[in-house]
Amino acid sequence: MSAEGKLNELTAHELSGLLGTGQVSAREVLAAVYGRIDEIESEMHAYVLLTREVAEQQATEIDERRARKEKMPPLAGVPLALKDIYCTKGIETTCCSKILKGFVPPYDADVVERCRRNGLVFVGKTNMDEFAMGSSTENSAFGVTRNPWNLDRVPGGSSGGSAAAVASSEAVVAMGTDTGGSIRQPASFCGVVGLKPTYGRVSRYGVIAFASSLDQVGPIAKDVRDCALMMNVLAGHDARDSTSIDAPVPDYTQALVGDLRGLRIGLVKEFMQYQGRSVDEDVSLAINGALARFGELGAECEEVSLPHLNYSIPVYYIIAPAEASSNLARYDGVQYGHRTPGADADIVEMYSRTRDEGFGAEVKRRIMLGTYALSAGYYDAYYLKASQVRTLIRRDFDQAFERFDVLVGATSPTVAFRLGEKTDDPLAMYLSDVCTIPVNMGGLPGMSIPCGFSADGMPIGLQLVGKPLAEEVLLRAAYAFEQSTDCHQRRARPVSEADGRRSAVARAGHDSA
Protein backbone atom coordinates (compact mmCIF):
# COMPACT_ATOMS: atom_id res chain seq x y z
CA MET A 1 0.00 0.00 0.00
CA SER A 2 2.98 2.26 0.31
CA ALA A 3 3.48 2.49 -3.42
CA GLU A 4 0.88 4.78 -4.93
CA GLY A 5 0.83 2.68 -8.10
CA LYS A 6 -0.95 -0.16 -6.31
CA LEU A 7 -3.87 1.72 -4.78
CA ASN A 8 -5.85 1.13 -7.97
CA GLU A 9 -5.58 -2.63 -7.43
CA LEU A 10 -7.36 -2.53 -4.09
CA THR A 11 -11.06 -3.18 -3.71
CA ALA A 12 -13.54 -0.41 -2.92
CA HIS A 13 -14.02 -1.72 0.63
CA GLU A 14 -10.25 -1.77 1.24
CA LEU A 15 -9.97 1.78 -0.11
CA SER A 16 -12.99 2.85 1.93
CA GLY A 17 -11.12 1.89 5.09
CA LEU A 18 -7.93 3.67 4.06
CA LEU A 19 -9.77 6.79 2.92
CA GLY A 20 -11.94 6.85 6.04
CA THR A 21 -8.95 6.85 8.38
CA GLY A 22 -7.09 9.39 6.27
CA GLN A 23 -4.24 6.99 5.38
CA VAL A 24 -4.72 7.85 1.74
CA SER A 25 -6.47 10.71 -0.02
CA ALA A 26 -9.03 10.50 -2.82
CA ARG A 27 -6.55 12.38 -5.01
CA GLU A 28 -3.86 9.75 -4.42
CA VAL A 29 -6.26 6.95 -5.31
CA LEU A 30 -7.35 8.78 -8.44
CA ALA A 31 -3.72 9.41 -9.44
CA ALA A 32 -3.04 5.67 -9.13
CA VAL A 33 -6.00 4.90 -11.40
CA TYR A 34 -4.93 7.44 -14.02
CA GLY A 35 -1.37 6.15 -13.71
CA ARG A 36 -2.61 2.71 -14.70
CA ILE A 37 -4.66 4.22 -17.52
CA ASP A 38 -1.61 6.08 -18.86
CA GLU A 39 0.28 2.80 -18.76
CA ILE A 40 -2.12 0.41 -20.51
CA GLU A 41 -5.16 2.21 -21.91
CA SER A 42 -3.62 2.64 -25.36
CA GLU A 43 -3.71 -1.16 -25.65
CA MET A 44 -6.93 -1.85 -23.70
CA HIS A 45 -9.28 0.89 -24.96
CA ALA A 46 -11.71 0.33 -22.10
CA TYR A 47 -12.78 3.98 -22.17
CA VAL A 48 -14.27 6.20 -24.84
CA LEU A 49 -13.93 9.33 -22.73
CA LEU A 50 -11.74 10.18 -19.74
CA THR A 51 -13.16 12.85 -17.45
CA ARG A 52 -9.95 13.89 -15.69
CA GLU A 53 -11.06 17.43 -14.81
CA VAL A 54 -14.39 16.32 -13.35
CA ALA A 55 -12.69 13.51 -11.41
CA GLU A 56 -9.97 15.74 -10.00
CA GLN A 57 -12.54 18.26 -8.87
CA GLN A 58 -14.64 15.52 -7.23
CA ALA A 59 -11.62 13.96 -5.48
CA THR A 60 -10.42 17.35 -4.24
CA GLU A 61 -13.86 18.11 -2.84
CA ILE A 62 -13.99 14.74 -1.04
CA ASP A 63 -10.57 15.36 0.50
CA GLU A 64 -11.55 18.85 1.60
CA ARG A 65 -14.78 17.64 3.18
CA ARG A 66 -12.90 14.89 5.00
CA ALA A 67 -10.36 17.42 6.24
CA ARG A 68 -13.30 19.37 7.71
CA LYS A 69 -14.32 16.15 9.55
CA GLU A 70 -17.60 15.81 7.64
CA LYS A 71 -19.17 12.38 7.87
CA MET A 72 -18.72 10.77 4.44
CA PRO A 73 -20.55 7.88 2.73
CA PRO A 74 -18.57 4.59 2.61
CA LEU A 75 -17.58 4.84 -1.06
CA ALA A 76 -16.63 8.53 -1.04
CA GLY A 77 -13.41 8.89 -3.02
CA VAL A 78 -13.62 5.55 -4.83
CA PRO A 79 -12.95 5.85 -8.61
CA LEU A 80 -15.88 4.68 -10.75
CA ALA A 81 -16.16 3.95 -14.47
CA LEU A 82 -19.54 4.65 -16.07
CA LYS A 83 -20.77 2.83 -19.14
CA ASP A 84 -21.40 5.38 -21.88
CA ILE A 85 -25.13 4.58 -21.73
CA TYR A 86 -25.75 6.77 -18.67
CA CYS A 87 -26.77 10.37 -19.17
CA THR A 88 -24.19 12.48 -17.37
CA LYS A 89 -24.96 16.18 -17.08
CA GLY A 90 -22.40 18.22 -18.99
CA ILE A 91 -20.41 15.10 -20.04
CA GLU A 92 -20.69 13.73 -23.58
CA THR A 93 -22.81 10.57 -23.76
CA THR A 94 -22.89 8.62 -27.03
CA CYS A 95 -24.01 5.04 -26.28
CA CYS A 96 -21.03 4.36 -28.57
CA SER A 97 -23.11 5.30 -31.60
CA LYS A 98 -22.22 7.78 -34.33
CA ILE A 99 -25.80 9.01 -34.15
CA LEU A 100 -25.19 10.44 -30.64
CA LYS A 101 -21.66 11.73 -31.21
CA GLY A 102 -21.36 15.08 -29.46
CA PHE A 103 -24.54 14.67 -27.39
CA VAL A 104 -24.18 16.40 -24.01
CA PRO A 105 -27.09 15.50 -21.71
CA PRO A 106 -28.74 18.36 -19.81
CA TYR A 107 -29.42 16.05 -16.84
CA ASP A 108 -28.02 13.10 -14.88
CA ALA A 109 -29.45 9.57 -14.79
CA ASP A 110 -30.89 8.67 -11.38
CA VAL A 111 -28.00 6.29 -10.68
CA VAL A 112 -25.49 8.96 -11.68
CA GLU A 113 -27.08 11.33 -9.15
CA ARG A 114 -26.84 8.58 -6.54
CA CYS A 115 -23.17 7.98 -7.33
CA ARG A 116 -22.45 11.71 -7.10
CA ARG A 117 -24.25 11.95 -3.73
CA ASN A 118 -22.20 9.03 -2.46
CA GLY A 119 -18.94 10.67 -3.44
CA LEU A 120 -17.86 8.24 -6.15
CA VAL A 121 -15.29 9.80 -8.46
CA PHE A 122 -16.04 9.65 -12.23
CA VAL A 123 -12.95 8.37 -14.07
CA GLY A 124 -14.60 8.26 -17.48
CA LYS A 125 -17.18 6.71 -19.79
CA THR A 126 -16.55 3.16 -20.91
CA ASN A 127 -16.77 1.50 -24.30
CA MET A 128 -19.76 -0.70 -25.14
CA ASP A 129 -21.58 -2.27 -28.04
CA GLU A 130 -23.58 0.44 -29.82
CA PHE A 131 -26.86 0.94 -27.91
CA ALA A 132 -25.87 -2.12 -25.81
CA MET A 133 -26.55 -4.44 -28.76
CA GLY A 134 -23.85 -7.05 -28.76
CA SER A 135 -21.87 -9.55 -26.75
CA SER A 136 -18.29 -8.54 -27.47
CA THR A 137 -18.09 -4.71 -27.51
CA GLU A 138 -17.01 -5.06 -31.15
CA ASN A 139 -20.18 -3.23 -32.23
CA SER A 140 -18.94 0.06 -30.75
CA ALA A 141 -18.66 2.89 -33.27
CA PHE A 142 -15.49 3.95 -31.47
CA GLY A 143 -13.17 0.94 -31.63
CA VAL A 144 -12.80 -2.41 -29.88
CA THR A 145 -11.88 -3.05 -26.25
CA ARG A 146 -9.50 -5.89 -25.44
CA ASN A 147 -9.74 -8.52 -22.74
CA PRO A 148 -7.18 -7.77 -20.02
CA TRP A 149 -6.43 -11.48 -19.59
CA ASN A 150 -5.53 -11.85 -23.25
CA LEU A 151 -5.41 -8.91 -25.61
CA ASP A 152 -6.45 -11.05 -28.59
CA ARG A 153 -9.78 -11.88 -26.98
CA VAL A 154 -12.98 -9.89 -26.56
CA PRO A 155 -13.96 -8.55 -23.12
CA GLY A 156 -17.56 -9.63 -23.67
CA GLY A 157 -20.40 -7.19 -24.02
CA SER A 158 -22.21 -5.05 -24.09
CA SER A 159 -20.62 -3.62 -20.90
CA GLY A 160 -17.17 -4.78 -22.09
CA GLY A 161 -15.38 -1.51 -21.33
CA SER A 162 -16.67 -1.46 -17.74
CA ALA A 163 -15.67 -5.08 -17.09
CA ALA A 164 -12.25 -4.62 -18.71
CA ALA A 165 -11.62 -1.41 -16.74
CA VAL A 166 -12.30 -3.12 -13.40
CA ALA A 167 -10.38 -6.28 -14.33
CA SER A 168 -7.29 -4.29 -15.38
CA SER A 169 -7.53 -1.92 -12.37
CA GLU A 170 -8.19 1.07 -14.64
CA ALA A 171 -11.15 1.65 -12.32
CA VAL A 172 -12.06 0.31 -8.89
CA VAL A 173 -15.77 -0.23 -9.57
CA ALA A 174 -17.91 0.26 -12.65
CA MET A 175 -21.50 0.55 -13.78
CA GLY A 176 -22.99 -1.58 -16.51
CA THR A 177 -26.42 -2.36 -17.89
CA ASP A 178 -27.89 -5.77 -18.63
CA THR A 179 -30.66 -6.45 -21.17
CA GLY A 180 -29.73 -10.03 -22.06
CA GLY A 181 -26.51 -10.59 -20.11
CA SER A 182 -24.54 -7.41 -20.74
CA ILE A 183 -23.28 -7.16 -17.13
CA ARG A 184 -22.88 -10.86 -16.33
CA GLN A 185 -21.28 -12.11 -19.56
CA PRO A 186 -18.47 -9.49 -19.66
CA ALA A 187 -17.95 -9.94 -15.90
CA SER A 188 -17.52 -13.65 -16.62
CA PHE A 189 -15.15 -13.06 -19.56
CA CYS A 190 -13.01 -10.62 -17.55
CA GLY A 191 -12.94 -12.52 -14.24
CA VAL A 192 -14.84 -9.97 -12.15
CA VAL A 193 -18.16 -9.83 -10.28
CA GLY A 194 -21.30 -8.47 -11.97
CA LEU A 195 -24.82 -8.15 -10.63
CA LYS A 196 -28.01 -7.56 -12.59
CA PRO A 197 -30.63 -6.64 -9.99
CA THR A 198 -34.33 -7.49 -10.15
CA TYR A 199 -36.13 -5.55 -12.88
CA GLY A 200 -37.34 -2.36 -11.17
CA ARG A 201 -34.93 -2.49 -8.20
CA VAL A 202 -32.71 0.22 -9.73
CA SER A 203 -34.10 3.21 -11.64
CA ARG A 204 -33.66 3.35 -15.41
CA TYR A 205 -34.26 7.12 -15.51
CA GLY A 206 -31.60 8.68 -17.73
CA VAL A 207 -30.30 5.33 -18.98
CA ILE A 208 -30.47 5.28 -22.78
CA ALA A 209 -33.16 2.71 -23.57
CA PHE A 210 -32.61 -0.47 -25.58
CA ALA A 211 -35.42 -2.90 -24.61
CA SER A 212 -37.42 -1.28 -21.85
CA SER A 213 -39.03 -4.42 -20.41
CA LEU A 214 -35.60 -6.08 -20.03
CA ASP A 215 -33.01 -3.33 -19.36
CA GLN A 216 -31.61 -3.17 -15.86
CA VAL A 217 -28.75 -1.24 -14.24
CA GLY A 218 -26.09 -2.82 -12.05
CA PRO A 219 -22.53 -2.84 -10.75
CA ILE A 220 -19.34 -4.56 -11.92
CA ALA A 221 -16.77 -4.97 -9.16
CA LYS A 222 -13.66 -6.84 -8.05
CA ASP A 223 -15.44 -8.81 -5.37
CA VAL A 224 -18.83 -9.55 -3.83
CA ARG A 225 -18.50 -7.07 -0.97
CA ASP A 226 -17.88 -4.22 -3.42
CA CYS A 227 -20.95 -5.35 -5.32
CA ALA A 228 -23.03 -5.19 -2.13
CA LEU A 229 -21.68 -1.72 -1.30
CA MET A 230 -22.58 -0.52 -4.79
CA MET A 231 -26.09 -1.94 -4.43
CA ASN A 232 -26.48 0.16 -1.27
CA VAL A 233 -25.80 3.18 -3.48
CA LEU A 234 -27.92 2.21 -6.49
CA ALA A 235 -31.08 0.53 -5.21
CA GLY A 236 -34.24 2.43 -4.37
CA HIS A 237 -37.47 3.86 -5.68
CA ASP A 238 -37.47 6.66 -8.23
CA ALA A 239 -40.75 8.32 -9.22
CA ARG A 240 -39.23 9.28 -12.59
CA ASP A 241 -39.18 5.61 -13.65
CA SER A 242 -42.73 4.24 -13.59
CA THR A 243 -41.39 0.65 -13.44
CA SER A 244 -39.33 1.40 -10.33
CA ILE A 245 -40.30 -0.83 -7.39
CA ASP A 246 -41.23 0.95 -4.17
CA ALA A 247 -39.82 -1.59 -1.70
CA PRO A 248 -37.53 -1.05 1.29
CA VAL A 249 -33.80 -1.19 0.52
CA PRO A 250 -31.78 -3.40 2.87
CA ASP A 251 -28.14 -2.93 3.82
CA TYR A 252 -26.81 -5.47 1.35
CA THR A 253 -23.55 -5.96 3.25
CA GLN A 254 -25.56 -7.62 6.03
CA ALA A 255 -26.04 -10.58 3.69
CA LEU A 256 -22.30 -11.32 3.62
CA VAL A 257 -22.24 -13.88 6.41
CA GLY A 258 -20.26 -16.73 4.91
CA ASP A 259 -22.72 -19.40 5.98
CA LEU A 260 -24.81 -21.48 3.58
CA ARG A 261 -26.44 -23.99 5.89
CA GLY A 262 -29.97 -24.76 4.77
CA LEU A 263 -29.64 -22.97 1.43
CA ARG A 264 -31.18 -24.96 -1.44
CA ILE A 265 -29.26 -24.62 -4.70
CA GLY A 266 -30.48 -25.93 -8.06
CA LEU A 267 -28.09 -26.53 -10.96
CA VAL A 268 -30.08 -25.59 -14.05
CA LYS A 269 -29.63 -28.21 -16.76
CA GLU A 270 -30.38 -25.64 -19.48
CA PHE A 271 -27.57 -23.39 -18.19
CA MET A 272 -25.20 -26.28 -18.96
CA GLN A 273 -26.59 -27.35 -22.32
CA TYR A 274 -28.77 -25.52 -24.83
CA GLN A 275 -30.81 -27.67 -27.19
CA GLY A 276 -28.51 -30.59 -26.52
CA ARG A 277 -25.25 -28.65 -27.04
CA SER A 278 -23.11 -28.65 -23.91
CA VAL A 279 -21.08 -25.74 -22.61
CA ASP A 280 -17.30 -26.04 -23.08
CA GLU A 281 -15.65 -28.77 -21.04
CA ASP A 282 -13.52 -26.35 -19.01
CA VAL A 283 -16.64 -24.38 -18.15
CA SER A 284 -18.56 -27.50 -17.20
CA LEU A 285 -15.71 -28.69 -14.96
CA ALA A 286 -15.50 -25.36 -13.17
CA ILE A 287 -19.26 -25.15 -12.59
CA ASN A 288 -19.44 -28.69 -11.26
CA GLY A 289 -16.48 -27.90 -9.02
CA ALA A 290 -18.35 -24.87 -7.72
CA LEU A 291 -21.41 -26.97 -7.02
CA ALA A 292 -19.32 -29.41 -4.99
CA ARG A 293 -17.93 -26.45 -3.07
CA PHE A 294 -21.43 -25.19 -2.30
CA GLY A 295 -22.18 -28.65 -0.90
CA GLU A 296 -19.09 -28.49 1.34
CA LEU A 297 -20.25 -25.09 2.56
CA GLY A 298 -23.52 -26.58 3.78
CA ALA A 299 -25.90 -25.96 0.88
CA GLU A 300 -28.20 -28.67 -0.48
CA CYS A 301 -27.57 -29.05 -4.21
CA GLU A 302 -29.61 -30.79 -6.86
CA GLU A 303 -30.10 -30.62 -10.64
CA VAL A 304 -33.27 -29.10 -12.06
CA SER A 305 -34.62 -28.73 -15.59
CA LEU A 306 -36.44 -25.62 -16.88
CA PRO A 307 -37.40 -26.88 -20.35
CA HIS A 308 -38.69 -23.61 -21.83
CA LEU A 309 -35.26 -22.04 -21.39
CA ASN A 310 -34.41 -23.92 -24.57
CA TYR A 311 -36.39 -21.27 -26.44
CA SER A 312 -34.85 -18.18 -24.85
CA ILE A 313 -32.79 -17.16 -27.88
CA PRO A 314 -35.67 -16.83 -30.35
CA VAL A 315 -37.90 -15.26 -27.69
CA TYR A 316 -35.27 -12.69 -26.80
CA TYR A 317 -34.31 -11.87 -30.37
CA ILE A 318 -37.95 -11.13 -31.17
CA ILE A 319 -38.87 -9.18 -28.04
CA ALA A 320 -35.68 -7.13 -27.59
CA PRO A 321 -35.46 -5.95 -31.24
CA ALA A 322 -39.21 -5.20 -31.25
CA GLU A 323 -38.81 -2.92 -28.23
CA ALA A 324 -35.59 -1.50 -29.67
CA SER A 325 -37.17 -0.64 -33.02
CA SER A 326 -39.65 1.50 -31.11
CA ASN A 327 -37.15 3.02 -28.65
CA LEU A 328 -34.68 3.93 -31.38
CA ALA A 329 -37.30 5.72 -33.47
CA ARG A 330 -36.38 8.83 -31.49
CA TYR A 331 -33.04 9.16 -33.32
CA ASP A 332 -34.30 11.18 -36.27
CA GLY A 333 -31.81 14.02 -36.50
CA VAL A 334 -34.21 16.61 -35.07
CA GLN A 335 -33.80 17.13 -31.31
CA TYR A 336 -30.28 15.85 -30.76
CA GLY A 337 -27.54 13.82 -32.34
CA HIS A 338 -26.37 13.44 -35.90
CA ARG A 339 -28.19 14.74 -38.98
CA THR A 340 -26.97 14.00 -42.48
CA PRO A 341 -26.14 17.32 -44.11
CA GLY A 342 -27.64 18.20 -47.47
CA ALA A 343 -30.73 15.99 -47.09
CA ASP A 344 -33.11 18.87 -46.46
CA ALA A 345 -35.37 18.53 -49.49
CA ASP A 346 -37.67 15.92 -47.96
CA ILE A 347 -38.28 14.89 -44.35
CA VAL A 348 -38.45 11.12 -44.94
CA GLU A 349 -35.24 11.39 -46.95
CA MET A 350 -33.63 13.34 -44.08
CA TYR A 351 -34.74 10.75 -41.46
CA SER A 352 -33.69 7.76 -43.55
CA ARG A 353 -30.29 9.03 -44.60
CA THR A 354 -29.53 10.26 -41.08
CA ARG A 355 -30.40 6.90 -39.57
CA ASP A 356 -28.58 4.88 -42.21
CA GLU A 357 -25.46 6.98 -41.68
CA GLY A 358 -25.74 7.16 -37.88
CA PHE A 359 -26.46 3.55 -36.93
CA GLY A 360 -24.03 0.63 -37.20
CA ALA A 361 -24.81 -2.71 -38.85
CA GLU A 362 -26.01 -4.61 -35.76
CA VAL A 363 -28.31 -1.80 -34.66
CA LYS A 364 -29.83 -1.63 -38.14
CA ARG A 365 -30.20 -5.40 -38.20
CA ARG A 366 -32.14 -5.36 -34.93
CA ILE A 367 -34.29 -2.39 -35.95
CA MET A 368 -35.15 -4.30 -39.13
CA LEU A 369 -35.88 -7.49 -37.21
CA GLY A 370 -38.06 -5.67 -34.67
CA THR A 371 -39.91 -3.65 -37.27
CA TYR A 372 -40.64 -6.84 -39.22
CA ALA A 373 -41.77 -8.74 -36.09
CA LEU A 374 -44.21 -5.95 -35.23
CA SER A 375 -45.46 -5.31 -38.77
CA ALA A 376 -48.98 -6.08 -39.97
CA GLY A 377 -49.49 -9.77 -40.65
CA TYR A 378 -46.50 -10.96 -38.62
CA TYR A 379 -47.30 -9.63 -35.15
CA ASP A 380 -49.12 -12.78 -33.97
CA ALA A 381 -46.58 -15.23 -35.39
CA TYR A 382 -43.59 -13.46 -33.87
CA TYR A 383 -44.15 -10.88 -31.14
CA LEU A 384 -47.29 -12.37 -29.59
CA LYS A 385 -45.93 -15.92 -29.74
CA ALA A 386 -42.63 -14.82 -28.17
CA SER A 387 -44.46 -12.97 -25.38
CA GLN A 388 -46.46 -16.12 -24.60
CA VAL A 389 -43.33 -18.27 -24.46
CA ARG A 390 -41.86 -15.60 -22.18
CA THR A 391 -44.70 -16.38 -19.76
CA LEU A 392 -43.75 -20.08 -19.92
CA ILE A 393 -40.11 -19.25 -19.17
CA ARG A 394 -41.12 -17.21 -16.13
CA ARG A 395 -43.41 -20.05 -14.96
CA ASP A 396 -40.50 -22.49 -15.19
CA PHE A 397 -38.51 -20.19 -12.90
CA ASP A 398 -41.43 -19.75 -10.48
CA GLN A 399 -41.83 -23.53 -10.21
CA ALA A 400 -38.10 -24.06 -9.64
CA PHE A 401 -38.10 -21.42 -6.91
CA GLU A 402 -40.69 -23.42 -5.01
CA ARG A 403 -37.92 -25.95 -4.45
CA PHE A 404 -34.76 -23.83 -4.54
CA ASP A 405 -33.47 -20.55 -3.10
CA VAL A 406 -30.80 -20.02 -5.75
CA LEU A 407 -30.38 -21.40 -9.26
CA VAL A 408 -26.87 -21.72 -10.67
CA GLY A 409 -25.06 -22.65 -13.87
CA ALA A 410 -22.63 -21.24 -16.41
CA THR A 411 -22.75 -17.51 -17.16
CA SER A 412 -21.56 -18.18 -20.70
CA PRO A 413 -21.07 -21.45 -22.60
CA THR A 414 -17.48 -20.47 -23.45
CA VAL A 415 -14.66 -18.37 -22.12
CA ALA A 416 -13.85 -15.12 -23.96
CA PHE A 417 -13.59 -15.76 -27.68
CA ARG A 418 -11.19 -14.20 -30.14
CA LEU A 419 -11.65 -10.72 -31.58
CA GLY A 420 -13.38 -11.01 -34.94
CA GLU A 421 -14.36 -14.64 -34.39
CA LYS A 422 -18.13 -14.05 -34.49
CA THR A 423 -18.55 -10.66 -36.14
CA ASP A 424 -19.70 -12.10 -39.49
CA ASP A 425 -22.20 -14.53 -37.99
CA PRO A 426 -24.90 -12.69 -35.99
CA LEU A 427 -26.62 -15.91 -34.92
CA ALA A 428 -23.41 -17.39 -33.47
CA MET A 429 -22.90 -14.14 -31.54
CA TYR A 430 -26.49 -14.29 -30.25
CA LEU A 431 -25.94 -17.83 -28.94
CA SER A 432 -23.20 -16.65 -26.57
CA ASP A 433 -25.97 -15.10 -24.41
CA VAL A 434 -27.90 -18.33 -24.07
CA CYS A 435 -27.41 -18.72 -20.30
CA THR A 436 -28.04 -15.11 -19.31
CA ILE A 437 -31.04 -14.15 -21.46
CA PRO A 438 -33.69 -16.22 -19.60
CA VAL A 439 -33.00 -14.25 -16.41
CA ASN A 440 -33.95 -10.97 -18.12
CA MET A 441 -37.05 -12.64 -19.56
CA GLY A 442 -38.15 -13.37 -15.98
CA GLY A 443 -37.04 -9.97 -14.60
CA LEU A 444 -35.04 -11.86 -11.95
CA PRO A 445 -31.81 -10.89 -10.20
CA GLY A 446 -28.72 -12.58 -11.62
CA MET A 447 -25.06 -12.48 -10.81
CA SER A 448 -21.76 -13.72 -12.23
CA ILE A 449 -18.74 -14.46 -10.05
CA PRO A 450 -15.34 -15.90 -11.00
CA CYS A 451 -15.20 -19.65 -10.32
CA GLY A 452 -12.11 -20.89 -12.16
CA PHE A 453 -9.90 -20.66 -15.21
CA SER A 454 -9.77 -22.53 -18.50
CA ALA A 455 -6.72 -24.52 -19.58
CA ASP A 456 -5.60 -21.49 -21.62
CA GLY A 457 -5.81 -19.15 -18.63
CA MET A 458 -9.14 -17.41 -19.28
CA PRO A 459 -11.58 -16.72 -16.42
CA ILE A 460 -14.82 -18.70 -16.07
CA GLY A 461 -17.99 -17.25 -14.53
CA LEU A 462 -20.57 -18.92 -12.30
CA GLN A 463 -24.07 -17.56 -12.69
CA LEU A 464 -26.45 -17.30 -9.72
CA VAL A 465 -30.13 -16.46 -10.13
CA GLY A 466 -32.63 -15.57 -7.41
CA LYS A 467 -36.28 -14.84 -6.81
CA PRO A 468 -37.53 -11.28 -7.39
CA LEU A 469 -35.86 -8.90 -4.91
CA ALA A 470 -33.70 -11.71 -3.48
CA GLU A 471 -30.39 -9.93 -4.22
CA GLU A 472 -29.37 -10.58 -0.61
CA VAL A 473 -29.67 -14.34 -1.06
CA LEU A 474 -27.48 -14.16 -4.18
CA LEU A 475 -24.91 -12.04 -2.39
CA ARG A 476 -24.88 -14.43 0.56
CA ALA A 477 -24.28 -17.47 -1.67
CA ALA A 478 -21.74 -15.61 -3.83
CA TYR A 479 -19.83 -14.31 -0.82
CA ALA A 480 -19.54 -17.68 0.91
CA PHE A 481 -18.30 -19.24 -2.32
CA GLU A 482 -15.87 -16.42 -3.05
CA GLN A 483 -14.34 -16.57 0.42
CA SER A 484 -13.57 -20.24 -0.15
CA THR A 485 -11.56 -19.61 -3.37
CA ASP A 486 -8.84 -17.25 -4.52
CA CYS A 487 -10.31 -16.58 -7.99
CA HIS A 488 -11.33 -13.03 -7.10
CA GLN A 489 -7.85 -12.16 -5.87
CA ARG A 490 -6.17 -12.80 -9.18
CA ARG A 491 -5.55 -9.74 -11.30
CA ALA A 492 -5.14 -9.63 -15.05
CA ARG A 493 -1.82 -8.63 -16.59
CA PRO A 494 -2.53 -7.67 -20.17
CA VAL A 495 -0.32 -9.56 -22.62
CA SER A 496 -0.90 -10.68 -26.16
CA GLU A 497 -0.71 -14.21 -27.54
CA ALA A 498 1.51 -12.72 -30.21
CA ASP A 499 4.11 -12.23 -27.47
CA GLY A 500 4.21 -16.01 -27.17
CA ARG A 501 3.26 -15.83 -23.52
CA ARG A 502 0.19 -16.92 -21.68
CA SER A 503 -1.73 -14.39 -19.69
CA ALA A 504 0.33 -13.81 -16.59
CA VAL A 505 -1.74 -14.25 -13.47
CA ALA A 506 -0.64 -12.86 -10.18
CA ARG A 507 -2.17 -12.43 -6.79
CA ALA A 508 -2.94 -8.85 -5.90
CA GLY A 509 -0.15 -7.19 -4.00
CA HIS A 510 2.35 -10.00 -4.56
CA ASP A 511 3.58 -9.32 -8.04
CA SER A 512 6.12 -7.21 -9.78
CA ALA A 513 4.59 -7.04 -13.25
Add this chain to the structure above:
Amino acid sequence: MRLTPKEVEHVALLARLRLTGEERERFTTQLNSILEHFEQLQQIDTSGVPPMSHAVPMSNVLREDEPAPPLSLGEALQNAPDQDRDCFRVPRVIE
Protein backbone atom coordinates in the same frame (compact mmCIF):
# COMPACT_ATOMS: atom_id res chain seq x y z
CA MET B 1 -36.92 -17.97 -48.08
CA ARG B 2 -39.22 -16.02 -45.77
CA LEU B 3 -38.14 -12.53 -46.68
CA THR B 4 -37.46 -11.29 -50.21
CA PRO B 5 -35.17 -8.33 -50.94
CA LYS B 6 -38.31 -6.40 -51.89
CA GLU B 7 -39.84 -7.01 -48.45
CA VAL B 8 -36.57 -6.02 -46.81
CA GLU B 9 -36.80 -2.75 -48.74
CA HIS B 10 -40.35 -2.24 -47.43
CA VAL B 11 -39.37 -2.95 -43.81
CA ALA B 12 -36.46 -0.53 -44.22
CA LEU B 13 -38.88 2.18 -45.33
CA LEU B 14 -41.10 1.51 -42.28
CA ALA B 15 -38.00 1.76 -40.08
CA ARG B 16 -36.80 4.92 -41.88
CA LEU B 17 -33.52 3.35 -42.93
CA ARG B 18 -32.21 3.98 -46.42
CA LEU B 19 -30.19 0.85 -47.09
CA THR B 20 -27.57 0.59 -49.80
CA GLY B 21 -27.97 -2.25 -52.32
CA GLU B 22 -25.19 -4.16 -50.60
CA GLU B 23 -26.84 -3.76 -47.17
CA ARG B 24 -30.17 -4.92 -48.58
CA GLU B 25 -28.61 -8.11 -49.95
CA ARG B 26 -26.73 -8.83 -46.73
CA PHE B 27 -29.73 -8.20 -44.47
CA THR B 28 -31.92 -10.42 -46.64
CA THR B 29 -29.57 -13.36 -46.11
CA GLN B 30 -28.94 -12.68 -42.41
CA LEU B 31 -32.55 -11.95 -41.47
CA ASN B 32 -33.69 -15.11 -43.21
CA SER B 33 -31.22 -17.22 -41.30
CA ILE B 34 -32.34 -15.62 -38.03
CA LEU B 35 -36.05 -16.05 -38.85
CA GLU B 36 -35.41 -19.68 -39.70
CA HIS B 37 -33.98 -20.18 -36.21
CA PHE B 38 -37.14 -18.57 -34.79
CA GLU B 39 -39.37 -21.11 -36.57
CA GLN B 40 -38.95 -23.54 -33.64
CA LEU B 41 -41.24 -21.38 -31.50
CA GLN B 42 -44.16 -22.61 -33.58
CA GLN B 43 -43.70 -26.10 -32.06
CA ILE B 44 -44.71 -24.84 -28.61
CA ASP B 45 -48.35 -25.06 -27.62
CA THR B 46 -49.22 -21.63 -26.24
CA SER B 47 -53.00 -21.90 -26.41
CA GLY B 48 -54.48 -20.16 -23.38
CA VAL B 49 -51.09 -18.75 -22.29
CA PRO B 50 -51.29 -15.00 -21.62
CA PRO B 51 -48.51 -12.91 -23.19
CA MET B 52 -46.00 -11.38 -20.79
CA SER B 53 -44.97 -7.85 -21.60
CA HIS B 54 -43.53 -6.96 -18.24
CA ALA B 55 -41.74 -8.68 -15.38
CA VAL B 56 -43.31 -6.65 -12.59
CA PRO B 57 -47.07 -6.74 -12.14
CA MET B 58 -47.74 -3.00 -12.01
CA SER B 59 -50.22 -0.79 -13.79
CA ASN B 60 -51.39 2.81 -13.68
CA VAL B 61 -48.57 4.21 -11.58
CA LEU B 62 -49.79 7.66 -10.56
CA ARG B 63 -48.16 10.67 -8.94
CA GLU B 64 -49.35 14.02 -7.67
CA ASP B 65 -49.79 16.53 -10.47
CA GLU B 66 -47.35 19.06 -9.08
CA PRO B 67 -45.51 21.55 -11.28
CA ALA B 68 -41.73 21.29 -11.21
CA PRO B 69 -39.10 23.29 -13.08
CA PRO B 70 -38.68 21.89 -16.63
CA LEU B 71 -35.55 22.03 -18.77
CA SER B 72 -34.89 25.58 -19.92
CA LEU B 73 -35.35 26.41 -23.59
CA GLY B 74 -31.59 26.69 -23.97
CA GLU B 75 -30.99 23.27 -22.43
CA ALA B 76 -33.69 21.65 -24.54
CA LEU B 77 -32.20 23.09 -27.74
CA GLN B 78 -28.52 22.77 -26.91
CA ASN B 79 -28.09 19.46 -28.77
CA ALA B 80 -30.25 20.26 -31.81
CA PRO B 81 -28.52 19.73 -35.17
CA ASP B 82 -30.42 22.71 -36.55
CA GLN B 83 -32.49 25.40 -34.83
CA ASP B 84 -34.06 28.73 -35.61
CA ARG B 85 -35.77 31.27 -33.33
CA ASP B 86 -36.04 28.91 -30.32
CA CYS B 87 -37.42 26.04 -32.44
CA PHE B 88 -36.06 22.78 -33.84
CA ARG B 89 -35.64 23.28 -37.58
CA VAL B 90 -36.70 20.47 -39.97
CA PRO B 91 -37.21 20.16 -43.73
CA ARG B 92 -40.53 21.55 -45.01
CA VAL B 93 -43.39 19.10 -44.39
CA ILE B 94 -46.30 21.24 -45.68
CA GLU B 95 -46.36 22.50 -49.26
